Amino acid sequence: MEETHRENGPRATAHALAEVASAVIRTMTDRRGMSFTAASTLARLERGGPARLTALAVAEGVTQPSMTQLVQRLERQGLVTRVGDPGDGRVSLVAVTDTGRDVLAERRRARDARLAELLAGLPVEQQRELGAAMRTALPLVRRMTEDDARPCPPAGQHTGSTR
Template sequence: MDQSQRARSPRDTARELADLASAVVRALADRRELSFTAAATLARLEREGPARLTALAVAEGVSQPSMTQLVQRLEAQGLVLRVGDPDDGRATLVGVTEAGRDVLAARREARDTRLAELLTTLPEEDRQALGTAIRTALPLVRRMLGDDAVPPRPLPGPHTTGSLR
């Protein structure tokens, strides 16, 4: 019995899933316009709503000074905007702009097109098996990420210092 036919332990499968995720991210990352961290930060803001710099830094696993520099670059590109925090007038939140949403949408479209092209090189049976595996793994990965937790926060109201739309 060769290695592909033997029973896989959960640890083997976990390692292979992590290797696969890492390889897919590396293969599909378009770093010409935005770094991975910049794109991840924009996507987080789109998904979760405006956030404080400190919370963004923690969520993305970077230092606060690094996140400050990243937000300044994204702000200069018109992709994010700082707005007043309606819960604390002394604080500001960072939110994604429509231009930021457009950049994310274009990146996702390019990624999906690239993946779809690659998938056409597989036999139909393999594409079906991959689809089944993904539908099985996706809920587990979402649970791991906590994506089933908090819904996106609404945009700030009257204390806004700029428009996110």
């Protein structure tokens, strides 16, 4: 009985959820037109608004020179643009363009269509069970990513300041 409890306990569920997330990212990411880091950076800008290049590099776990190159490529493709920081005119921020938003929306539509096609191959009862599990997991995943989705603070601002 203890073994069954371990197989169905929080650690087993956490492992399964992480494995599913990893597999979905690996197999559903369209790598032909854009790297995962590029898509992630665009999505971060879409969620959080304009950000400093240095903050993007930290958030995406890449070096500043790598992020500089990525942003330059995205600029050439018309997916991001540089805008002035309203709080500090010396600083420029990176912002997603309408074209960038359109590209993200199309990638999401393609991903969702592919997943829906795969799910349609499951028996109806399994589709319902998986749907219920996703509705249960989604609030947890949203809480996990809440900090990640917050905009990067502009130059000179520190979060948690009590001035």
